[in-house]
Amino acid sequence: MSVRRLADASVQPAVFSFNAEFASAAQNWIAKYPEGRQQSAIIPLLMLAQEQDGWVTKAAIESICDMLGMPYIRGLEVATFYTQFQLKPVGTRAHIQVCGTTPCMLRGAGELMDVCRSKIHPEQLHSNEDGTLSWEEVECQGACVNAPMVMIFKDSYEDLTPGRLAEIIDEFEAGRGDSVPTGPQVERFFSAPTGGFTALTDEKAVLKSTRDKAVKAGKPATEAEPAQVPPSNAAKPKTDAPETSPALKTPSTVKAEPAAEKAVSVSAPKEAAPGKAAKPSLDDKSRPAGIARPATVDDLKLISGVGPKNEQVLHELGIFTFAQVASWKKAEREWVDGYLNFHGRIEREDWVKQAKALARGGVDEYVRVFGKKPV
Template identity: 75%
Template sequence: MSVRRLAEPEFQPADFAFNKANAAAAKKWIAKYPKGRQQSAIIPLLMLAQDQEGWVTKAAIESVCDMLDMPYIRGLEVATFYTQYQLKPVGTRAHIQVCGTTPCMLRGAGELMDVCRSKIHPEQFHTNEDGTLSWEEVECLGACVNAPMIMVFKDTYEDLTPERLAEIIDAFEAGKGDTIEAGPQIDRFYSAPQGGFTSLADEKAVLKSTRAKATGVAKAAQVPPSKAARHKTDAAETNEAVQSPSPVKASAKAEKAAGTAKPSLDHKDRPKGIDKPTAVDDLKLISGIGPKNEAILHELGIYTFAQVASWKKAERGWVDAYLNFHGRIEREDWVKQAKALAKGGVAEYTRVFGKKPV
């Protein structure tokens, strides 16, 4: 890791001011904090400045500090501490941060840095000849189980090999970075084990409704049998005690019994499907839909955001039961997400939810 300092004076602009949209966003961030604590908005405001300029300038830090009525040194402390802030001009199409902490190093981060040296520049914080790419080594990026990984601006790319990183770099250099899906670059669901889920494969065991039913059955299983039902010999009673179901087993059976069968494909509440259109929406942009569930929805004839946005309550219930989701569609509000994406894509989603789809 290198010492983090501001860019040399010759790179620094004379002044900084938020544009109209970011000025409004800055006011909203400041308003989130109670009176006397507005300086806590320093982190999101510096990110707004970076989004606007491409990097955090000295003038931007001072301007943000003036807005928050805080000493310049406090703003400098924040900006120089967090590697999410770029203190010098970086690649216009991609600035690649390679995690160099132990888990990533053990799984090949050194080889990823070699790729950056060969395809971008031999040294960190230098752009390539076209000024489109740059790179640096950073501390933990927070997804150690998916090591090794990189971050490009706000998106992470995990489970990387040198070959895959080279492909990602080429895509960004060609201006096609948006064609690379962020997250694991192997067949892994978020941070689940590579071999698939090993525990809590479904949510019945932790849902309040099924847990309550299971508790009732478990209590019933603990009621001792009447004297008339008992065997006469001690040996028989011992055997009976061994064979009687334990509360844990009874609870497990109850949870299994509490599950519902997958609804029929001919059910009246099944959403109407369509033939596969020429332009298929990326349903994985909806939080809660991964590659596997997207494939299932395609089998059901669901290909567009508009279809999901139109689902009525009964249709949402049918899909939720078919996917064995136990209420996730309502909790994650697929319909609201789909409406935003159908209306204006990622930009509208970001405006509505305050973040990009993940």
């Protein structure tokens, strides 16, 4: 970024003060920040000064710094860093900022700059003879689809041709800038296609009143009352769980079962849900051996993947120390993984390696092995 400097002392006013309107606006901005943070208002206050006088003077920067209780150098740093601040006098009726970023250049921004050179001044940031007009090239202003474009003070003018920009400049020079329509200068609605809308051309498709109407039985769909489209399952998460049939009765409507059938259903053993593995038996020989709760219990939550609930389950299984976890064989790891319904998480997170490090040297050893603290 090029070095930005204040204007020569010969054009700098000796003093600065906000008028009544802008002074009130400045106080409103300062009040938005908590006590001790008022210096955060430096940018909006500099913008107010620019809006009042057309550019940011050295006196304005120093006056605003005094208002905010901050060193002058801090205010100067902000004003010279942000290119939105004009540090030299600009046109009193129009300062034209021509976007020179690639989309606008491809659409004719270079020709727009030639118009500014011929009608205002050959050089950027120089006013015309009357001091009413000035121009400069700037970076992207965010209307690429409407390229090429310019900004005049706070308003944008888009879809420009060299001839149309020349007309706009003449209007501003004559003091009729307020009569120039902003936005696209062609038959375009904001950023819509130049040939008109090509999608969602009928708002009936998106009106809630239309969408919520149920299609009456046997009545064909019409434009006024379109047929309802059933919801798509495309975004529905995939799962192995069976679908619930709409034909199934809810608990509030199910009838009481005969006593005999009810007795059978109560005594019958529960089967595992489809797609869900049965929980390993506590009598399985692959279950890791447990011990009685020792006087000192290790904090198993230091193992990544063990939370308070899982730690409680491990305690119920007689697992209290890192050394126990570190000694698990493959069959024991698989048993615990199935018991916790972890789907291979114990292997993926390598509980055994974590436990070995913690058992050997605690958190310090864990950091040495894994390069981070347990989480």
